[in-house]
Amino acid sequence: MSETITITIDGKECTCEKGEYLYDVAKRNGIFIPVFCRHDAFEDHRACCRICIVEVEEGGRSKVVTSCVYPVERECNVQTRSEKIMEERSVIMALLAHRAPEAASFKPMVGRVGTVETDRLVTLDGEKCILCALCVQACNSLGTGAISTVNRGTEKMIDTPYGKESAACVGCLSCANVCPTGAIEYSEDDAVRTIWNREFELIRCGECGQIMGTRDSLALAAGNNEVPAVCDECRKKHMADEMMATYRYV
Ligand code: SF4
Ligand code: FES
Numbered sequence: 409m410s411e412t413i414t415i416t417i418d419g420k421e422c423t424c425e426k427g428e429y430l431y432d433v434a435k436r437n438g439i440f441i442p443v444f445c446r447h448d449a450f451e452d453h454r455a456c457c458r459i460c461i462v463e464v465e466e467g468g469r470s471k472v473v474t475s476c477v478y479p480v481e482r483e484c485n486v487q488t489r490s491e492k493i494m495e496e497r498s499v500i501m502a503l504l505a506h507r508a509p510e511a512a513s514f515k516p517m518v519g520r521v522g523t524v525e526t527d528r529l530v531t532l533d534g535e536k537c538i539l540c541a542l543c544v545q546a547c548n549s550l551g552t553g554a555i556s557t558v559n560r561g562t563e564k565m566i567d568t569p570y571g572k573e574s575a576a577c578v579g580c581l582s583c584a585n586v587c588p589t590g591a592i593e594y595s596e597d598d599a600v601r602t603i604w605n606r607e608f609e610l611i612r613c614g615e616c617g618q619i620m621g622t623r624d625s626l627a628l629a630a631g632n633n634e635v636p637a638v639c640d641e642c643r644k645k646h647m648a649d650e651m652m653a654t655y656r657y658v
Pocket of ligand 1: 583588
């Protein structure tokens with residue numbers, strides 16, 4: 409049977425189950441902790457960005473922990489915006505802002521969290537990727553595993569193996585859709601989607617003409633290499649029409 413624990417976050421009493429991650433407890437109680445590399449769709453949290461740090465006081469001792477992967481084991485007092493945390497978070501924010509100055513979508517967060525001024529960091533001009541690895545998780549969750557983190561230091565990036573066309577990629581856009589900073593570029597015309605240096609045939613619904621996906625991604629989703637003739641919406645409409653017709657005659 410699970411054990412219930414009461415903890416205090418920013419002065420608010422919160423109950424949780426033993427082992428629950430601190431970030432989840434805070435979120436459930438309406439307490440904001442910034443996150444970049446954490447997405448509820450994935451169970452495996454990699455704690456890449458450290459923006460979610462908080463201060464935890466347990467048994468008279470205080471420590472800074474990464475809340476998205478910190479399991480609550482006992483009663484504790486948590487500060488999400490203590491002076492120490494705000495200072496350390498500003499440094500993390502500065503590192504990210506220098507790493508990816510073009511990551512426009514997290515600029516509002518810079519305003520909310522704050523950043524420190526420093527001339528000791530190298531700015532990667534034009535970079536948008538903050539290396540949160542959500543794209544890699546999205547790709548892995550489909551079983552495709554077409555992209556990963558490659559290189560080290562300032563050369564670290566997300567790419568296909570050796571930067572070449574990946575046979576594993578199905579062009580589904582899961583990576584681009586989950587990316588918080590719009591760092592994954594792709595293009596589309598009427599018939600072809602280009603992403604990760606590869607072109608994919610686009611399939612349209614035989615009835616409404618909407619793009620349903622790439623041939624490869626639809627075949628993967630179907631599990632039998634067969635591409636559906638109509639989109640989900642049209643298929644549902646057909647089913648509804650058939651049911652209506654059936655009921656009309658009973
Ligand atoms: S491309 Fe986007 S999702 Fe992938 S690591 Fe970079 S910022 Fe994160
Ligand atoms: S959100 Fe917790 S380490 Fe990135």
